[in-house]
Amino acid sequence: MSDPALEIQALQKTFTLHAQGGVRLPVLRGVSLRVAPGECVVLADPSGAGKSTLLRAVYGNYAPQAGRILVRHEGRMVDLVGASPRLVLDVRRHTIGYVSQFLRVVPRVPVVEVVAEPLRVIGVPLPDARERARALLDRLRIPERLWSLSPVTFSGGEQQRVNVARVFVVAYPVLLLDEPTASLDTESRRIVVELIDEARGRGAAVLGTVHDAEVRARLATRVQRLTEPAAA
Amino acid sequence: MSPVADGPLLSVRGLGKRYGTQTGCLDVRFDLWPGEVIGVVGESGSGKTTVLDCLSGRVAADAGRVEYAVRDGRVVDVLRQDESARRRLLLREWGIVHQNPRDGLRMAVSAGANVGERLMALGARHYGEIRGRALDWLAQVEIGLDRIDDLPETFSGGMLQRLQIARNLVTGPRLVLMDEPTGGLDVSVQARLLDLLRGLVVELHLSAVIVTHDLAVARLLAHRLIVMRGGETVESGLTDQVLDDPQHPYTQLLVSSVLHP
Numbered sequence: 001m002s003d004p005a006l007e008i009q010a011l012q013k014t015f016t017l018h019a020q021g022g023v024r025l026p027v028l029r030g031v032s033l034r035v036a037p038g039e040c041v042v043l044a045d046p047s048g049a050g051k052s053t054l055l056r057a058v059y060g061n062y063a064p065q066a067g068r069i070l071v072r073h074e075g076r077m078v079d080l081v082g083a084s085p086r087l088v089l090d091v092r093r094h095t096i097g098y099v100s101q102f103l104r105v106v107p108r109v110p111v112v113e114v115v116a117e118p119l120r121v122i123g124v125p126l127p128d129a130r131e132r133a134r135a136l137l138d139r140l141r142i143p144e145r146l147w148s149l150s151p152v153t154f155s156g157g158e159q160q161r162v163n164v165a166r167v168f169v170v171a172y173p174v175l176l177l178d179e180p181t182a183s184l185d186t187e188s189r190r191i192v193v194e195l196i197d198e199a200r201g202r203g204a205a206v207l208g209t210v211h212d213a214e215v216r217a218r219l220a221t222r223v224q225r226l227t228e229p230a231a232a
Numbered sequence: 233m234s235p236v237a238d239g240p241l242l243s244v245r246g247l248g249k250r251y252g253t254q255t256g257c258l259d260v261r262f263d264l265w266p267g268e269v270i271g272v273v274g275e276s277g278s279g280k281t282t283v284l285d286c287l288s289g290r291v292a293a294d295a296g297r298v299e300y301a302v303r304d305g306r307v308v309d310v311l312r313q314d315e316s317a318r319r320r321l322l323l324r325e326w327g328i329v330h331q332n333p334r335d336g337l338r339m340a341v342s343a344g345a346n347v348g349e350r351l352m353a354l355g356a357r358h359y360g361e362i363r364g365r366a367l368d369w370l371a372q373v374e375i376g377l378d379r380i381d382d383l384p385e386t387f388s389g390g391m392l393q394r395l396q397i398a399r400n401l402v403t404g405p406r407l408v409l410m411d412e413p414t415g416g417l418d419v420s421v422q423a424r425l426l427d428l429l430r431g432l433v434v435e436l437h438l439s440a441v442i443v444t445h446d447l448a449v450a451r452l453l454a455h456r457l458i459v460m461r462g463g464e465t466v467e468s469g470l471t472d473q474v475l476d477d478p479q480h481p482y483t484q485l486l487v488s489s490v491l492h493p
């Protein structure tokens with residue numbers, strides 16, 4: 001296996017709920033895995049096993065207690081466990097794209113600006129960023145009449161495609177995909193699968209969750225369970 | 233745009249203020265980097281506004297050190313500069329957006345004069361140029377250009393807040409201190425202001441310290457958060473991590489108590 005773009009070592013994450021008597025919920029108990037450029041590793045555990053928690057930890061959204069999350073960022077491996085917020089933000093700007101199951105945006109901002117924003121923060125001029133955003137929205141079959149509207153009022157499937165668009169508009173080397181095709185119709189699902197294939201083709205390392213057995217079989221170059229040791 | 237410095241723009245260490253026997257704030261520390269927005273959140277009486285007031289010099293801190301890297305690269309000791317140096321810093325490098333726009337505006341002069349005033353204080357003399365810059369900024373903050381000669385008194389709350397922002401940003405500050413910038417505004421107006429502030433921060437590469445009790449506002453504007461209670465910092469970190477995976481019992485309580493953080 002070539003050098004990984006993402007390597008997770010013995011990752012542990014426990015939630016402590018202080019308002020509920022200090023209940024401790026151990027979710028990740030020593031997860032290890034590697035994802036090489038061009039691979040698509042799909043986590044195949046049942047619901048509640050911590051798949052989304054793992055993705056959020058890799059994105060820096062959840063803070064693990066122990067272990068390492070090594071990411072190839074601007075040519076060197078950095079560890080995101082305990083990393084400074086500045087480093088995490090820089091990794092998010094340039095290296096890791098994350099398609100979550102929720103769309104969170106400033107109300108009233110048009111969808112084209114929402115999708116263009118990740119390009120703007122890495123210095124792509126506004127006209128160019130908008131152009132690329134429009135092209136991707138078009139490809140994802142978001143009708144043009146919606147582009148100037150806020151996605152807050154969109155349907156679930158439309159919001160999901162906006163989520164996909166604002167990540168795939170940048171060529172991130174690492175992609176975290178949390179059910180990227182859930183709530184999509186067949187044609188939209190086909191397009192998202194195609195986008196993921198293209199990303200792999202340019203060398204992106206993809207880690208994701210996909211419930212749908214057919215899509216999973218189509219996408220995964222490797223299926224892994226959280227409890228398994230890292231592949232050699 | 234100034235080149236990104238190697239060090240933080242603002243460095244705060246051990247900042248403290250007592251009001252008699254009451255703690256205003258205690259041992260506050262953070263670094264703010266160019267282009268970064270830090271949110272200071274907490275409930276009333278948590279000390280968040282005291283932190284901002286100590287930074288701006290509105291109240292005198294009684295402990296700590298605040299260093300700021302000015303445009304030319306020198307580092308100034310903010311708490312120990314004399315009054316004229318402080319005024320110069322507030323005029324040339326910083327902007328201050330008050331919760332109540334009436335505290336930051338001059339209500340007896342026109343909107344255009346409010347925006348032009350800081351330019352004139354910096355030595356601009358050409359009337360047409362000042363008016364032109366004022367018009368530019370009114371447009372940027374989405375105030376109708378036909379309102380340039382109107383008194384702020386005739387503006388709505390949201391317009392007043394946008395005018396205050398224009399008045400501050402016209403001189404190209406590098407650091408903006410904001411106290412509850414969306415407080416007291418209708419929700420629909422808040423969204424518009426949030427969008428405006430986000431755009432300005434990205435485009436102008438601004439750094440900002442934003443004090444707010446509204447966690448949703450903090451999520452949308454701030455890169456990093458400092459959570460305060462009783463004058464002390466209980467937790468700090470990446471904004472979405474603090475809000476989605478709060479570690480401290482108080483932060484957990486705060487986050488779980490609002491409807492949509």
